[in-house]
Amino acid sequence: xKHMVTGMMAAATVLGSVVLLATxxxxxxxxTMGEYEGRWELQANGDVKVTRKFTLPMIMYNQWKLTNxxxxxxxxxxxxxxxxxVTDKKYEWDDVNRTLTLSMTVLGLPRNMGDHWEAKMVGGLxxxxxxxxxxxxxxxxxxxSPAGKFEGRDVVVFPGDATKIEWNxxxxxxxxxxxxxxxxxxxxxxxxxxxxxxxxxxxxxxxGMSFVRKPVAT
Amino acid sequence: MTRLFMRRLGSILAAAxxxxxxxxxxxxxxxxxxxxxxDASGQLLCNLTVREKLISAAYKVYGAKDQPxxxxxxxxxxKNDTPGYIKDLKVRYKLGEFADWCPWQTYPSLxxxxxxxxxxYPILSEKCxxxxxxxxxxxxxECEYLDSSGRKQTLQKSERLTVLGRQEIYFGDLxxxxxxxxxxxxxxxGPLLAAWVTKTDLPAAGLAALGNKAAGGVxxxxxxxxxxxxxxxLYEMMRRIHITYQFPAGQVERxxxxxxxxxxxxxxxxxxxxxRSGTCIDLAILYAAMMEAVxxxxxxxxxxxxxxxxxxxxxxxxxxxxxxxVGGGGTASVGFADAVKIAEKEWQDLQANGxxxxxxxxxxxxxxxxxxxxxxxxxxxxxxxxxTEAALRDGGVPPQSVPRDPGGxxxxxxxxxxxxxxxGGDGQQAVMVPGNWVIxxxxxxxxxxxxxxxxxxxxxxxxxxxxVSYPVTxxxxxxxxxxxxxxxxxxxxxxxxxxxxSEAVWTxxxxxxxxxxxxxxxQLTIASGGRAASGTVINAEGGSAQLSMQLx
Numbered sequence: 001x002k003h004m005v006t007g008m009m010a011a012a013t014v015l016g017s018v019v020l021l022a023t024x025x026x027x028x029x030x031x032t033m034g035e036y037e038g039r040w041e042l043q044a045n046g047d048v049k050v051t052r053k054f055t056l057p058m059i060m061y062n063q064w065k066l067t068n069x070x071x072x073x074x075x076x077x078x079x080x081x082x083x084x085x086v087t088d089k090k091y092e093w094d095d096v097n098r099t100l101t102l103s104m105t106v107l108g109l110p111r112n113m114g115d116h117w118e119a120k121m122v123g124g125l126x127x128x129x130x131x132x133x134x135x136x137x138x139x140x141x142x143x144x145s146p147a148g149k150f151e152g153r154d155v156v157v158f159p160g161d162a163t164k165i166e167w168n169x170x171x172x173x174x175x176x177x178x179x180x181x182x183x184x185x186x187x188x189x190x191x192x193x194x195x196x197x198x199x200x201x202x203x204x205x206x207x208g209m210s211f212v213r214k215p216v217a218t
Numbered sequence: 219m220t221r222l223f224m225r226r227l228g229s230i231l232a233a234a235x236x237x238x239x240x241x242x243x244x245x246x247x248x249x250x251x252x253x254x255x256x257d258a259s260g261q262l263l264c265n266l267t268v269r270e271k272l273i274s275a276a277y278k279v280y281g282a283k284d285q286p287x288x289x290x291x292x293x294x295x296x297k298n299d300t301p302g303y304i305k306d307l308k309v310r311y312k313l314g315e316f317a318d319w320c321p322w323q324t325y326p327s328l329x330x331x332x333x334x335x336x337x338x339y340p341i342l343s344e345k346c347x348x349x350x351x352x353x354x355x356x357x358x359x360e361c362e363y364l365d366s367s368g369r370k371q372t373l374q375k376s377e378r379l380t381v382l383g384r385q386e387i388y389f390g391d392l393x394x395x396x397x398x399x400x401x402x403x404x405x406x407x408g409p410l411l412a413a414w415v416t417k418t419d420l421p422a423a424g425l426a427a428l429g430n431k432a433a434g435g436v437x438x439x440x441x442x443x444x445x446x447x448x449x450x451x452l453y454e455m456m457r458r459i460h461i462t463y464q465f466p467a468g469q470v471e472r473x474x475x476x477x478x479x480x481x482x483x484x485x486x487x488x489x490x491x492x493x494r495s496g497t498c499i500d501l502a503i504l505y506a507a508m509m510e511a512v513x514x515x516x517x518x519x520x521x522x523x524x525x526x527x528x529x530x531x532x533x534x535x536x537x538x539x540x541x542x543x544v545g546g547g548g549t550a551s552v553g554f555a556d557a558v559k560i561a562e563k564e565w566q567d568l569q570a571n572g573x574x575x576x577x578x579x580x581x582x583x584x585x586x587x588x589x590x591x592x593x594x595x596x597x598x599x600x601x602x603x604x605x606t607e608a609a610l611r612d613g614g615v616p617p618q619s620v621p622r623d624p625g626g627x628x629x630x631x632x633x634x635x636x637x638x639x640x641x642g643g644d645g646q647q648a649v650m651v652p653g654n655w656v657i658x659x660x661x662x663x664x665x666x667x668x669x670x671x672x673x674x675x676x677x678x679x680x681x682x683x684x685x686v687s688y689p690v691t692x693x694x695x696x697x698x699x700x701x702x703x704x705x706x707x708x709x710x711x712x713x714x715x716x717x718x719x720s721e722a723v724w725t726x727x728x729x730x731x732x733x734x735x736x737x738x739x740x741q742l743t744i745a746s747g748g749r750a751a752s753g754t755v756i757n758a759e760g761g762s763a764q765l766s767m768q769l770x
Contacts, residue, residue, distance in 0.1 A: 044329070045329050045330070045331045045332045045333075046329070046332045046333065047333065075392070075396050078396075079265075079267055079293070079295070080267055080269075080391075081391070083290060083293075083335075083337060084335060085293075085295050085333065085335050107295070107297075107333035107335065108295075108332065108333035108334050108335050111325075112325065112326065112327050112328065112329065112332060112334075113326060114326030114327050149759060180329050181327065181329070189242055192238045192239075192241040192242035193238070193239075193242040195234075195235075195238040196234075196235045196236075196237075196238030196239040196241075196242055197235070198235075199231045199232070199234040199235035199238060200231070200232060200235035202228075202231045203227075203228040203229070203230070203231030203232035203234075203235060204228070204232070205228070206224045206225065206227045206228030206231060207224070207225060207228035207229075207232075209224055210221045210222075210224035210225045210228065211221075213221055213224065
């Protein structure tokens, strides 16, 4: 049931949470710290390429591998269970550097509102700042899990032609505009309308002038 | 130019403009014919996914769209596979007689290759919670949109699903290929059991009231002793009215009481009381409902083939109770103390192997799992069922008292003894008796470790050296022994001890490891007499746990 979340947080929660068997707990044991770096590339059509790279202490790395976190978490992203739709799921273990890289493409995550896009962030990720020039937004999160403490940063990368990028704290959403939102008008169609307009105006002008002009004396 | 010429020219231009307008309209409607847009091949693709089964007892959770726990019933994935723009996409759903057409969900525009995921969270009629048996239902999806040519298109799809009877639940929908073998993986829908814990339902609340009365009408959560007394009477009430454990019909494996692979029948507390029998899940739910009815927070612990309830005592400690101890199904009836002993052993074993899932009923209710609306019952229903008479017969039997020091079993840490009543508030400085103390640390997750502490006192200064030792499962899957020795220094102020630990020695299987989270801050309230204390310990990372101490 922990996977039943919506919106941008669905992917974030899944990529950040871990399925673990219970281990011997003590208040003094919650010290292992995992870190992650995330990247969310917003595409022009509303898909999002998500990558999260976790760098873990050895004990956490081994625990995750033992419990097969990818299987537990990626399975929950199956279309029949998840609130989001994902493709191209991949995970890569790096035993030498103790990293786990999870990646996927989330389809249709930002909502097309007609005149702008709205990407709702649901809890967990805290907005840090927005760089309109570089078209990036930064979020951070930290949390406690049975596996240890997490800290990390997510970078949201907007499409290159995005404009009017803003963070709406009230709606907890990123908003931006792209030219792709505007349906292109056929050039030929434009031409016909232009010609029709010009001819109509010219025709009306001719008729009008014909009434104004004095008849030629014969 | 003569007037005639100008009028003729004007007419020709007007005719030309009409022709151009016709071309433009054709271009707009049929863009490809005159090169307005690229060939509009492709279509709006739609994939409809519907959950196979609907758990009617938890029907409200399907409509709790923005709650932490919510279940969509259907999911439509639209993809614009045309090179043009699709406008004004509208989607709506209907579920047979259980939910009429919902309002349209609208999407103003879909770019070429854009995907839209639409989820259906139905507001279901309480009709579905009245179903006695499984019932098929048809879910219909309807959508409308304007294609790239501006023409209105419609699409309908439907899928069948099964609405389970109100007493049915299925725990998971993972295929055998996906299941990773853990209990956690098998109980995806286990949290929905909280919908069965009907604490306000008349029979459960009424029986709980009788139990509380038998305990002397004490406030169940005013102290640990009172809480245990009430818990004991609630359990004894089940025995007194002859509720017995019933092995589920059709269950093949006799070493488990329910099979998570199949649809499980789960009774409401009112049904168990009326029939005076239930499976382990039924009895656990009944006991949990009675606990909640008298204000004692409850947990349900589920493991392979078994469920038992846990009470959260006022001091934060957990008291598991084996509800099937009421007897039946080939097992003898045992008293409350023995039911606690049995459950404690089970709980210790489960904490060691991790093969369990715990459900916090109150949290789940707050997260959107609500009980269904059951048929109203007359106020004297317990009398009609003969429950009141049975409950009050014999004037009540004193329950077995819970042993103060239940002791450990199999090397696992024993349950901490309950604490004496709260200290008096006369404002005088408390004293702490020096010597050997037993300590118990309870983590937020409910797990607990025990240890010992050597306490030395000089005036209002207190010095302690504590030692806790616990098993931990390592990455190699084997059990190791962790040990933490902490030096704590503090000062008594009034009734409270404020202390700090800045030095600690940790070992794992005898090998020293680096301690983390120092310094710890400890805040304890000392009981009158100075022989017990309880409070919290907070580490430098902000993690906290409950700490209780008792003089040996």
